[in-house]
Amino acid sequence: MESIRGRLTLWYATALILSIAVFAVVLYVARRSDTYQDLDRRIQSEADLTAGILAESYRARGTLVENDTAGRPQLTPDVAAVLEVVPDYLLVTSRDGRLLFASPDARALTFGEFEQLNAITRPPPLADSHTPGRYGIRPNGPTLHYIVRAAPHAGDQFGAIFAGADTRSAELRLEQLLLTIVIAFFVGVVPAILVGGWLAGRALEPVDRMITEVREITDGRSLHRRLAVPMARDELSRLAETVNQMMTRLERSFAALRRFTADASHELKTPLTVVRAGVERAITRPGVAPETLAPLEETLQEVNRMTELLDSLLTLARADEGRADLHREPVDLREIIEEAGETGELLAEHAGVGIDIRLPPQPLVVPVDRSRLRQLALNLIENAVKYTPRGGQVSVELAGDNGRAVFTVADTGIGIAPGDLPHVFDRFWRADSARTRTSERAGTGLGLAICKWIAEAHGGTIEVQSRPGRGTTFTVGLPRTETTAS
Amino acid sequence: MKILVIEDDKTVGEYVRRGLDEAGYHVDLVGDGDEGLRRASGKVGGGGYDMMVLDLRLPRMSGIDVLRTLRDRGVGLPVLVLTAQDSVDFKVQALRMGADDYVTKPFAFEELLARVEALGRRPKSISPPTLKVSGLVLDTGSREVTRDGKRIELTPKEYAVLEYLMRHQGRVMSRTLITEYAWDYHFDPGTNIVDVVITRLRKKIDQAKEPKLIHTVRGVGYVVRT
Numbered sequence: 001m002e003s004i005r006g007r008l009t010l011w012y013a014t015a016l017i018l019s020i021a022v023f024a025v026v027l028y029v030a031r032r033s034d035t036y037q038d039l040d041r042r043i044q045s046e047a048d049l050t051a052g053i054l055a056e057s058y059r060a061r062g063t064l065v066e067n068d069t070a071g072r073p074q075l076t077p078d079v080a081a082v083l084e085v086v087p088d089y090l091l092v093t094s095r096d097g098r099l100l101f102a103s104p105d106a107r108a109l110t111f112g113e114f115e116q117l118n119a120i121t122r123p124p125p126l127a128d129s130h131t132p133g134r135y136g137i138r139p140n141g142p143t144l145h146y147i148v149r150a151a152p153h154a155g156d157q158f159g160a161i162f163a164g165a166d167t168r169s170a171e172l173r174l175e176q177l178l179l180t181i182v183i184a185f186f187v188g189v190v191p192a193i194l195v196g197g198w199l200a201g202r203a204l205e206p207v208d209r210m211i212t213e214v215r216e217i218t219d220g221r222s223l224h225r226r227l228a229v230p231m232a233r234d235e236l237s238r239l240a241e242t243v244n245q246m247m248t249r250l251e252r253s254f255a256a257l258r259r260f261t262a263d264a265s266h267e268l269k270t271p272l273t274v275v276r277a278g279v280e281r282a283i284t285r286p287g288v289a290p291e292t293l294a295p296l297e298e299t300l301q302e303v304n305r306m307t308e309l310l311d312s313l314l315t316l317a318r319a320d321e322g323r324a325d326l327h328r329e330p331v332d333l334r335e336i337i338e339e340a341g342e343t344g345e346l347l348a349e350h351a352g353v354g355i356d357i358r359l360p361p362q363p364l365v366v367p368v369d370r371s372r373l374r375q376l377a378l379n380l381i382e383n384a385v386k387y388t389p390r391g392g393q394v395s396v397e398l399a400g401d402n403g404r405a406v407f408t409v410a411d412t413g414i415g416i417a418p419g420d421l422p423h424v425f426d427r428f429w430r431a432d433s434a435r436t437r438t439s440e441r442a443g444t445g446l447g448l449a450i451c452k453w454i455a456e457a458h459g460g461t462i463e464v465q466s467r468p469g470r471g472t473t474f475t476v477g478l479p480r481t482e483t484t485a486s
Numbered sequence: 487m488k489i490l491v492i493e494d495d496k497t498v499g500e501y502v503r504r505g506l507d508e509a510g511y512h513v514d515l516v517g518d519g520d521e522g523l524r525r526a527s528g529k530v531g532g533g534g535y536d537m538m539v540l541d542l543r544l545p546r547m548s549g550i551d552v553l554r555t556l557r558d559r560g561v562g563l564p565v566l567v568l569t570a571q572d573s574v575d576f577k578v579q580a581l582r583m584g585a586d587d588y589v590t591k592p593f594a595f596e597e598l599l600a601r602v603e604a605l606g607r608r609p610k611s612i613s614p615p616t617l618k619v620s621g622l623v624l625d626t627g628s629r630e631v632t633r634d635g636k637r638i639e640l641t642p643k644e645y646a647v648l649e650y651l652m653r654h655q656g657r658v659m660s661r662t663l664i665t666e667y668a669w670d671y672h673f674d675p676g677t678n679i680v681d682v683v684i685t686r687l688r689k690k691i692d693q694a695k696e697p698k699l700i701h702t703v704r705g706v707g708y709v710v711r712t
Contacts (some may be wrong), residue, residue, distance in 0.1 A: 266543050268493055269570040273592035277501035280595050286657055293706040297660040304662060307592055318573060327574045342643050343669065369574075371670075420640045 004207075008200040020189060024181045031177055035170045039145050040132065046086055047130075047147045047163035053082055054092070054154040054161075065100060065157045073157075075101040082482040089144065091162040092151070093121045100158070113137050117144075117162065124159035125150050135164070142166035206236045214243065218322065223251040254321060260319050268310055276303050304372075312446040316427065319453045326369040326457055331479075333364045333373070333405055337398045340377035343382035344396060347382060358397045364407050366480050368458055376454045379447045380474050382411040387472065388413035403480055410473040416466040424464055425452040451476075487606055488512045489536060492522035492552065493568065498591075502539060506602065507594045519547030523555055526563060537606050539598075541568045542580065550583055557584035564605045567694040568593075594666050620712045622691060622699055624652050638690050643668055647683045648691075651700070651710040660707040663687040685707055 041119045057064055057079045068074050073094055075083070080101055083090065090103035099118060106114065116137055125131055146164030212229050212376045226247065227240045282288065320326050341357040348355035382436045392412040399406050416424060423429045428445040451474075455462040460478035489506055496516050503515045514535075524530045526538060538556075542549030553565060567580045567588040573692035577588055587601050617624040621634040629645060631638045631641045640648065646668035651659055661680045669682070684700060692698045701709050 045654040248584055265570040273570075274495065274497040274501075276592040277498060277595070280663075281501065281504070282656070283663065284595075284657065288658070290658070290703050290706055293658060293660065293703070297662055297706050300660065300662045303592065304666070314573075323573070323575070325574045327578070342641055343679065346643065346679050350679065350682045383673065388561065 003204075005197065005204050008204075009193065009197040012196040013189070016192055016196070017189060020185055024185065028174070028177060028181065032174055032322070033197065035173060036145070039165055039167065039170050040147075043088065043145060043147050043163040043165050044130070044132075046088060046090060046165075047149050047161050050083060050086060050090060050092065050161050050163065051149060051151045051154070053079070054151045054158060055344055057082075058154040062155070063157075064155065065094065073098055073100060087162075088163065088165040089117060089146070090164075091117060091121060091160075093118070093124065093159040093162070094157055095124060095159045097122050097159060097419070099123070109137075117146075117164065120146065121148055121160040121162045124481050126463060142168050206230050206240075210236075210240060210243065217247070222322075223247060223254055243357060257317060258321060261314055265311070265314060269307070272303055272307055272310070272335055276300070276307075279303065312419045316449060316453060319457065325376070326372060328367045328369055328458075330365050330367050331370050331373070333366055333368070333398055333407070334359045336368075336370065337377055337396065340374060340381055341396055343378060344381040344385065344394065347385045348394060351385050351388070353385055353388045354391075354393045355385070356393075356395055358395070358396060358399075360400055362400070364398065364400050364405050364480075366478055368478065369454075372454045372457075376451050376476065377407065379451050380407075380476070383447065384409050384411040384413065384474075386474070387411065392471075398481075401477075405478045407476040407478070412471040415468040415470055415472050416464070417468050418466075421464060421466060424448050425462070441449070487536045488514070489537045489539060489606075490522065490526055490535045491539045491601070492517075492519065492544065492549070493514045494544050495541070498541075501595070502598065505599065506539075509599055509602075511602070517545075519549065519552045519663060523547065523552050526552075526556060526561060527559060531639045535563060537602065538563050538565045539568060539602070540565055540585075543665040545568065550580070553580070553585060566598075566601055566605055584666075594663070596663070596665075596667060599650070617649070617655070619652055619655050619699055619710055620697060622652070622710075624649055633691055633695065640687075640690065644683055644687055644690075647680065648687055648710075651708060656709065656711045658703045658707055658709045664707060680708070 054064065057076075059075075064076050064079055065073050066076055074080070075092060083092070083101055084104065086103055087105065088103065089101060089106040089109075090101070092101040094100050102114070106117065109117070116135070120133070120135065125148055133146055133148075135144045135146060136142075137144060144164040144166050146162060148160050149161050151158035151161050210227055213225070217223060217225055226244045229240045229244070230237045279296050279300045283293060283300060288296075291426055315325065337357070337359060341355075344357070346353055381394070381396060384396075388394055388411045394412075395408070395410045397406075397408045397410075399408075425448050427449045429449075430445050452462050455476050455478070458478050460476060462477075463475045464472065465475075466472040491499060491502050491506070491513055493502060493515065496517070499515045499517065503513045506513045506582075514525065516525060521530070522538075522544075525533065526535060527533065540552060544552070549569075553567075555564070556563065559605070560647075560661050564586045565584065567585040568591060569576065569580065569588055570591045571577075576593050580588055586605055589598050589601055613686065615626060617626065623632050626649065631640055631645065631648065647664055650664055650667045661678055665682045668680075684702075688700055692700055697712050699710055699712065701711065703709060
């Protein structure tokens with residue numbers, strides 16, 4: 001489950017189902033034992049009632065057994081008429097095992113079934129004893145609960161009283177109970193889970209709102225925003241307050257960064273201007289000896305490097321704040337690429353690398369910051385030449401693609417290891433020293449980070465593909481209509 | 487031509503003053519905004535300036551305030567702003583306040599001078615000069631280059647490097663200065679791209695010709711002279 005809401009609902013549903021299931025099992029087991037106890041009590045009282053009737057009748061008339069027309073002994077008809085009303089299976093046998101009475105239900109049994117019951121009454125039980133038992137009438141007959149007892153105080157003719165009831169009605173009642181439980185389970189649990197999910201969603205809704213609000217704070221410009229703190233003094237309102245406090249601290253540090261950016265511009269650039277001024281004056285004075293000029297030249301170069309590094313850092317610091325520091329105007333990109341291409345040709349000639357530059361025949365006018373685009377193109381071309389060994393080839397191409405201008409710089413150079421590829425646009429990232437020819441100084445490590453910023457600040461993209469030993473391709477896509485980076 | 491430079495950093499101010507002075511301008515240097523404003527308005531020192539070079543970060547009164555006050559008073563003096571802030575919105579703000587142009591610190595003096603010249607260009611100096619060294623002629627207007635009357639085709643970078651050397655003929659120009667001029671100082675190719683351009687220029691200008699005009703100063707740079 002990906003959301004807390006889903007997990008809460010799942011836990012809740014599991015707990016609910018488990019407790020209902022335990023409740024249902026306990027209920028069913030209790031009802032089941034009750035039902036069978038009822039059944040057993042019933043047959044017990046039927047047997048006792050029969051014994052009572054026989055004892056009563058004996059006391060009143062003495063003999064209770066007479067022979068029928070066929071000479072078989074049977075219960076006196078008027079006593080039999082009294083027993084006739086007893087439900088279920090009731091048998092009364094004589095001391096020598098002959099059947100004296102059978103209730104209507106018992107008479108309805110087949111002969112085989114009847115004999116099975118009759119067999120249970122033999123041998124007759126001792127006086128005052130009760131023998132309960134269960135018996136399944138075969139085959140596929142009902143299960144009977146029965147009791148066999150003696151008939152004391154009724155003369156010496158009686159052997160056993162058998163009272164039995166089948167469990168079919170009890171089982172039917174239990175089945176109905178089970179069905180009720182199952183129906184109640186679904187009718188109860190499904191809506192409860194739905195309601196539970198809805199409640200969890202409702203409880204977590206402020207969290208979703210916070211996520212949306214925090215997501216809208218994308219950069220330095222929207223940092224002044226704060227989350228709405230819920231009225232209730234609960235965990236969520238504390239969370240919102242905590243996030244707000246964190247954003248206040250963030251905003252303060254962003255403000256400090258902004259101040260630093262402004263201060264650094266002045267505090268670092270003014271001394272650089274001073275150094276530069278001195279060196280430049282010395283270097284351009286007529287008649288300076290070459291041995292004096294050389295160190296001055298090196299100093300000037302270092303000043304430029306520092307200036308460049310400082311500019312890059314400040315540009316990226318401002319970019320972090322979300323300020324797209326661009327001065328856009330419609331420019332034919334061919335001019336920029338052509339100019340950068342000439343520089344590329346010079347660099348390639350120096351490095352012994354072939355270069356070809358393909359431009360579209362029609363103007364490709366795009367609203368861009370001219371100097372930034374020049375920087376982007378020069379950076380990529382310079383990199384391509386730098387990492388291509390003598391005899392390799394660099395291809396520069398500009399093309400109009402529906403709604404986009406696509407600028408590609410491909411080389412047949414040493415390439416970038418797959419593991420390094422995700423990091424090439426990181427600040428201060430450099431591949432291991434093997435990538436750089438030892439004769440050359442490494443760059444600032446900010447070049448590609450700046451390229452990425454330039455492309456994205458124009459609402460465009462920059463991508464890199466590379467195979468070690470085969471070459472690298474950088475592709476820049478710029479929208480032809482003005483869009484700002486999100 | 488009289489230029490008022492308002493810059494609180496003494497070294498930078500002095501550098502600008504001397505540089506402009508050498509280029510033939512009359513320069514007054516002041517160190518704060520108040521003083522500068524009074525001078526520009528002609529209340530102190532006689533006024534009569536043709537241009538102002540204004541640092542934006544000044545004690546007591548910021549450069550932006552100086553500029554705004556000046557424009558509010560209806561003074562239309564061309565103003566070149568010096569700023570350490572290279573963010574676009576800052577430059578746009580300065581231009582909106584009435585600045586005519588800006589130079590970002592640290593700057594090459596060449597750039598400052600070029601902008602001062604552009605701002606102060608008077609009608610009579612509109613026709614651009616032609617640079618000559620021996621038989622080599624460079625017309626900065628038409629960007630045409632000839633040697634002994636024969637036209638030489640140059641690419642834009644070749645032209646820029648040659649123009650820079652010819653403007654300072656007889657003086658050794660370092661590779662860094664040449665790179666700064668022909669590209670801009672943000673571009674640091676790490677290789678001596680200037681050497682490649684010079685090789686090409688030599689092929690086009692000096693090959694099979696006498697005297698050789700482009701000379702190498704080892705470890706430093708190049709010079710154009712006869």
